[in-house]
Amino acid sequence: MSDACSTCSQKEGCSGESCPGMPENKHNIRNVIAVMSGKGGVGKSSVTAMLAVALRNEGFKVGIMDADVTGPSIPRLFGLHGRLKNGEKGIQPAKTRSGIEVISLNLLLPNEDEPVIWRGPVISGVVKQFWTDVEWGELDYMLVDLPPGTGDVPLTVMQTLPLNGIIVVTTPQSLVTMIVKKAIHMADRMNIPVIGLVENYTYVHCPDCDKRIELFGHDNTEEATGKMGVPLLGQLPLDPEFAAYSDRGEIENYFEEKTDVNETVANVARLISKKYRNEVQ
Numbered sequence: 317m318s319d320a321c322s323t324c325s326q327k328e329g330c331s332g333e334s335c336p337g338m339p340e341n342k343h344n345i346r347n348v349i350a351v352m353s354g355k356g357g358v359g360k361s362s363v364t365a366m367l368a369v370a371l372r373n374e375g376f377k378v379g380i381m382d383a384d385v386t387g388p389s390i391p392r393l394f395g396l397h398g399r400l401k402n403g404e405k406g407i408q409p410a411k412t413r414s415g416i417e418v419i420s421l422n423l424l425l426p427n428e429d430e431p432v433i434w435r436g437p438v439i440s441g442v443v444k445q446f447w448t449d450v451e452w453g454e455l456d457y458m459l460v461d462l463p464p465g466t467g468d469v470p471l472t473v474m475q476t477l478p479l480n481g482i483i484v485v486t487t488p489q490s491l492v493t494m495i496v497k498k499a500i501h502m503a504d505r506m507n508i509p510v511i512g513l514v515e516n517y518t519y520v521h522c523p524d525c526d527k528r529i530e531l532f533g534h535d536n537t538e539e540a541t542g543k544m545g546v547p548l549l550g551q552l553p554l555d556p557e558f559a560a561y562s563d564r565g566e567i568e569n570y571f572e573e574k575t576d577v578n579e580t581v582a583n584v585a586r587l588i589s590k591k592y593r594n595e596v597q
């Protein structure tokens with residue numbers, strides 16, 4: 317029995333391969349990838365949303381499950397508002413301008429400014445329902461935006477969703493700390509492959525001389541990721557333009573520009589699609 321089973325209420329009779337605690341995969345979703353971070357504010361939701369746009373731009377059918385239930389920011393990035401409707405088989409996800417399917421608690425609440433003051437088990441129940449009670453369309457990729465850290469919801473997602481892999485988002489100064497290692501160890505313990513690491517806020521371009529300024533000192537990321545045995549998928553600069561587009565809910569339009577951020581994210585998307593190409597139809 318793996319660590320993934322240790323807190324499962326239905327572990328009796330589990331063969332490890334067909335777990336009775338795992339909701340039935342009634343959806344036609346080929347790859348489920350969770351995006352996690354050791355701590356908050358590193359740009360995890362932004363990376364999730366940008367990866368979704370980049371995969372969509374590659375021609376894939378993409379969905380995002382916003383599992384960051386108490387701090388949902390995915391709808392804001394895409395300018396999505398209003399309440400979701402019920403279809404014949406469940407809740408119908410919202411669709412972004414380019415056709416990315418999105419489910420988020422913010423699209424189910426009567427007032428999106430209302431805080432969600434729920435205990436862990438209730439929140440975990442909501443995340444399970446985001447899988448079981450949503451009428452997801454046929455998807456090549458579902459990206460799951462996890463809340464920061466290694467708490468209840470990441471555990472629920474790792475135990476109940478058929479995850480193919482995990483991407484860890486970090487900043488340079490937190491890379492060498494134990495916080496990132498905790499996230500990677502959690503995925504390992506749950507037997508879920510870590511696809512790689514995306515580093516955010518690695519540098520800024522000086523607007524006057526265009527020099528690359530490393531915000532957090534010398535870049536030793538490659539060395540640190542090498543020691544951890546996790547591939548470094550990409551390093552993103554801090555781009556004030558990105559923040560402006562995302563504040564306006566126009567993250568898809570940001571990809572019409574040519575920037576270091578979106579070119580790096582597009583490259584990460586290509587690495588992912590190459591990794592899973594045998595499973596993509």
Ligand SMILES: Nc1ncnc2c1ncn2[C@@H]1O[C@H](COP(=O)(O)OP(=O)(O)OP(=O)(O)O)[C@@H](O)[C@H]1O
Nearest residue numbers: 356357358359360361362464553554555558559562
């Ligand atoms: N590379 C970047 N350049 C400029 N701004 C960025 C970049 N990445 C993220 N941001 C901005 O930083 C803020 C935090 O990003 P985001 O919400 O994605 O972080 P998070 O890790 O998901 O946070 P939380 O832990 O609260 O869920 C947002 O306002 C976002 O627009």
